[in-house]
Amino acid sequence: MTDVEKRQDRSPVPTDWTYAPAPESTSILTIEERYGLYIGGEWQKAKEHFTTISPRDESPLAEVAQASEADVHDAVAAARTAFKTWSKLPGAERSKYMFRIARILAERAREFAVLESLNGGKPIKESRDVDLPLAAAHFFYYAGWADKLEYAFPNRTPQPLGVCGQIIPWNFPMLMLAWKIAPALAAGNSVVLKPAETTPLTALLFCDVLRQAGLPAGVVNIVTGDGSTGAALVDSDVDKIAFTGSTQVGKAIQRRLAGTEKKLTLELGGKAANIVFDDCAIDQTVEGIVNGIYFNQGHVCCAGSRLFVQESIYEPVIAKLKQRMATLRIGDPLDKNTDVGAINSREQLTRIEELVEAGKEEGAEIYQPPCRLPEQGYWFAPTVFTNVAQSARIAQEEIFGPVLSVLTFRTPEEAVEKANNTPYGLSAGVWTEKGSRILWMAERLRAGVVWANTFNRFDPTSPFGGYKESGFGREGGLHGMEPYLTFDAAETFGG
Amino acid sequence: MAQAPVLPRGFELPLKQRLPRIGSVDQVAVEARAGELAKRSIKKESKIWALELALRCCDLTTLEGSDTPGKVAALCSKAIRPDPTDPNIPSVAAVCVYPNLIPTAKERLAGTGVKIASVATYFPSGQAPLDVKLRDVEDAVAMGADEIDMVIDRGAFLSGRYATVYEEIVRIKEACGEAHLKVILEVTELGTYDNVRRASLLAMAAGGDFIKTSTGKLPGAATLPVQLVMLEAIRDVHEETGRKVGMKPAGGIRTAKNAIQYLVQVHETLGPDWLTPDLYRIGASSLVNDILMQLRTQRTGFYSGKDYFTND
Numbered sequence: 001m002t003d004v005e006k007r008q009d010r011s012p013v014p015t016d017w018t019y020a021p022a023p024e025s026t027s028i029l030t031i032e033e034r035y036g037l038y039i040g041g042e043w044q045k046a047k048e049h050f051t052t053i054s055p056r057d058e059s060p061l062a063e064v065a066q067a068s069e070a071d072v073h074d075a076v077a078a079a080r081t082a083f084k085t086w087s088k089l090p091g092a093e094r095s096k097y098m099f100r101i102a103r104i105l106a107e108r109a110r111e112f113a114v115l116e117s118l119n120g121g122k123p124i125k126e127s128r129d130v131d132l133p134l135a136a137a138h139f140f141y142y143a144g145w146a147d148k149l150e151y152a153f154p155n156r157t158p159q160p161l162g163v164c165g166q167i168i169p170w171n172f173p174m175l176m177l178a179w180k181i182a183p184a185l186a187a188g189n190s191v192v193l194k195p196a197e198t199t200p201l202t203a204l205l206f207c208d209v210l211r212q213a214g215l216p217a218g219v220v221n222i223v224t225g226d227g228s229t230g231a232a233l234v235d236s237d238v239d240k241i242a243f244t245g246s247t248q249v250g251k252a253i254q255r256r257l258a259g260t261e262k263k264l265t266l267e268l269g270g271k272a273a274n275i276v277f278d279d280c281a282i283d284q285t286v287e288g289i290v291n292g293i294y295f296n297q298g299h300v301c302c303a304g305s306r307l308f309v310q311e312s313i314y315e316p317v318i319a320k321l322k323q324r325m326a327t328l329r330i331g332d333p334l335d336k337n338t339d340v341g342a343i344n345s346r347e348q349l350t351r352i353e354e355l356v357e358a359g360k361e362e363g364a365e366i367y368q369p370p371c372r373l374p375e376q377g378y379w380f381a382p383t384v385f386t387n388v389a390q391s392a393r394i395a396q397e398e399i400f401g402p403v404l405s406v407l408t409f410r411t412p413e414e415a416v417e418k419a420n421n422t423p424y425g426l427s428a429g430v431w432t433e434k435g436s437r438i439l440w441m442a443e444r445l446r447a448g449v450v451w452a453n454t455f456n457r458f459d460p461t462s463p464f465g466g467y468k469e470s471g472f473g474r475e476g477g478l479h480g481m482e483p484y485l486t487f488d489a490a491e492t493f494g495g
Numbered sequence: 496m497a498q499a500p501v502l503p504r505g506f507e508l509p510l511k512q513r514l515p516r517i518g519s520v521d522q523v524a525v526e527a528r529a530g531e532l533a534k535r536s537i538k539k540e541s542k543i544w545a546l547e548l549a550l551r552c553c554d555l556t557t558l559e560g561s562d563t564p565g566k567v568a569a570l571c572s573k574a575i576r577p578d579p580t581d582p583n584i585p586s587v588a589a590v591c592v593y594p595n596l597i598p599t600a601k602e603r604l605a606g607t608g609v610k611i612a613s614v615a616t617y618f619p620s621g622q623a624p625l626d627v628k629l630r631d632v633e634d635a636v637a638m639g640a641d642e643i644d645m646v647i648d649r650g651a652f653l654s655g656r657y658a659t660v661y662e663e664i665v666r667i668k669e670a671c672g673e674a675h676l677k678v679i680l681e682v683t684e685l686g687t688y689d690n691v692r693r694a695s696l697l698a699m700a701a702g703g704d705f706i707k708t709s710t711g712k713l714p715g716a717a718t719l720p721v722q723l724v725m726l727e728a729i730r731d732v733h734e735e736t737g738r739k740v741g742m743k744p745a746g747g748i749r750t751a752k753n754a755i756q757y758l759v760q761v762h763e764t765l766g767p768d769w770l771t772p773d774l775y776r777i778g779a780s781s782l783v784n785d786i787l788m789q790l791r792t793q794r795t796g797f798y799s800g801k802d803y804f805t806n807d
Contacts, residue, residue, distance in 0.1 A: 016767050017541060017544055017545065017548075017758075017762055017767060017770060018541060019535065019536075019537060019538075019541045020537070020538045020539040020540055020541040020542070021538075022536035022537075022538050125534065129534075279519075281518065281519045281520050281521035281524070281525075282518055283520070283525070283727045284520065284521040284524035284525055284528070285521075287524055287527075287528050288524065319734075327763050336534070336535075336536040337535050337536055433519050433521075453521050453523070453524065454523065454524065
């Protein structure tokens with residue numbers, strides 16, 4: 001057939017409905033070749049750099065600075081200087097800057113969402129509909145508290161702490177940045193923030209938002225780097241460390257800070273129980289299970305990674321779950337129809353693969369829906385394990401990937417006992433149409449958040465944090481203000 | 496003391512561990528899921544495919560007191576060849592009219608693949624004795640209707656007399672003979688998703704070939720979450736019995752974009768088997784022209800004005 005004939009042949013119509021690619025354009029982005037460190041409102045050159053890539057195809061995106069101990073020292077010093085004036089500003093003035101940041105973030109949301117998906121691998125529909133709107137909402141929310149602290153904590157004379165060192169993870173780079181920076185600024189602190197090694201780009205773009213908002217120099221400083229940069233920040237002259245990440249690193253930080261004056265909040269791992277009772281609305285419950293574990297490829301500290309199903313409804317739930325998993329669309333994070341994106345890094349992929357192997361060896365039954373994974377980049381198919389023993393590694397250890405372990409229970413008491421039988425305690429889910437049972441369960445579950453008939457739902461007004469090895473301190477809501485304040489007047493002179 | 500209604504077959508307690516049980520629907524979650532699916536981005540070839548499918552699934556409808564043979568004749572021409580300038584555009588599935596206009600439609604549609612659907616059973620209220628409804632159906636079938644769109648007795652349903660509703664559907668299905676039966680739930684009047692699910696299972700258990708959302712006579716009519724609830728009920732019946740029941744949203748679907756959202760939901764809930772006029776219909780009138788306009792835009796690359804498409 002000639003080209004002309006082809007053009008006249010009026011049948012571009014496929015026989016079955018395969019959605020055409022619908023990629024979000026990257027033309028909106030300007031990524032620098034090489035980034036420095038954002039210290040004292042200026043870009044400072046660094047000695048060493050490393051390459052940050054896109055996990056969707058391993059293509060390099062930019063060179064990012066590896067901050068040394070001296071760089072971290074400079075950043076903390078800049079924050080210390082800025083703190084003197086920033087903390088003296090009237091609350092209403094601070095909130096003015098924060099409202100500006102919130103509005104600029106909302107205006108530039110698409111740019112940030114595309115960059116977030118490119119650098120982190122999460123589906124664009126999530127960065128567009130969840131990460132960025134929530135990040136902006138956090139700034140809006142905490143901006144409102146800045147001038148009302150005395151009313152929020154009456155008769156306690158709330159005062160800022162000083163310089164806050166903040167270390168954030170790679171699973172929700174912008175959202176975690178907002179969770180950390182917004183309450184710190186509202187309280188009158190200055191900040192040195194270290195983004196995760198694999199996802200530094202949105203934090204670096206955020207520096208441009210700070211410039212646009214005219215935030216005074218040094219109030220927020222961003223230093224990129226690997227774990228050594230984080231360690232340097234922990235050891236530096238800060239007044240507080242706020243860390244979100246693995247329990248292992250969290251424990252190391254706590255050991256390091258023991259005996260110092262530095263305050264600490266930790267938001268660590270989880271192995272959440274998602275508990276399904278036989279009177280649940282089954283189709284919506286299956287949606288909730290899917291959202292609980294496959295949202296953001298399961299890179300969620302509060303992911304519902306242990307599914308407890310009441311035995312009387314086990315078969316239909318599992319059948320429907322498998323059916324639903326087969327409709328998940330895995331692929332290019334920038335495609336608007338993608339449900340499950342790329343695994344964030346090779347390191348994480350290796351860890352997921354190792355634990356899945358362990359699950360198979362322990363005799364659990366594995367199911368993965370038929371799907372074609374892209375050849376380049378880091379990918380892992382949505383996975384569910386059935387016949388999982390409570391003692392299995394996949395039921396105990398945090399996998400931080402799209403892997404669900406299913407267990408069963410018979411009575412509400414048994415569900416509570418099994419759900420609480422873990423060193424973690426970040427979140428839990430309860431699925432039942434019975435209101436009284438929801439309350440009964442919530443009272444007994446040892447988890448910072450208990451979701452009822454929903455999962456992975458966040459709001460700036462709602463506190464979030466863990467029990468046991470999931471950490472301490474709360475983020476979000478008025479509870480999230482408290483760790484950034486001191487109520488003892490004598491302590492404030494240190495600033 | 497009021498007597499508990501006798502539960503019909505297929506509506507008993509789930510003694511087996513298998514589906515369908517009547518179950519319940521979580522309003523917040525079902526609306527969230529419908530909202531998620533509505534965001535699918537359908538482009539290029541897949542959009543053309545969807546637009547043509549939507550057209551092939553249309554029940555082109557006129558149900559007015561002012562309907563005349565002239566009006567219905569014009570509608571039939573539109574149904575056979577929706578876009579006279581492009582013979583490649585497929586015909587719609589059916590025209591949907593009141594019984595009195597069946598003869599006109601039959602004459603016009605003879606020899607084409609377009610079916611005749613007629614509303615019956617004291618449409619749209621259904622508030623008449625059963626023998627009147629049965630007679631209504633028998634007449635429509637005798638006049639040549641291929642498909643009957645019946646309304647359920649919402650008065651009976653809402654007062655908990657499920658057996659009455661069920662018996663009526665069974666009798667009407669018998670009266671239909673060879674004609675296909677679509678059961679209109681009139682979801683706006685049912686009030687809750689739980690009721691929509693219950694009525695859907697009831698209609699399927701009683702033998703309906705299709706379940707349909709609305710008469711089109713009330714505001715609100717079809718919505719994406721309502722269809723999702725009905726599709727999930729259809730899926731449960733299929734899983735349990737292997738029987739494939741059709742779905743027809745009707746009322747309020749006016750744009751091609753909206754129609755594609757409905758199709759995406761069917762595709763991702765029931766799968767590709769249901770993407771055929773045999774199992775999926777859209778009750779609409781003004782939708783057709785919007786689809787034609789979008790199809791022409793896809794082919795030519797620019798929008799034509801409304802005046803380039805006929806109003807029938």
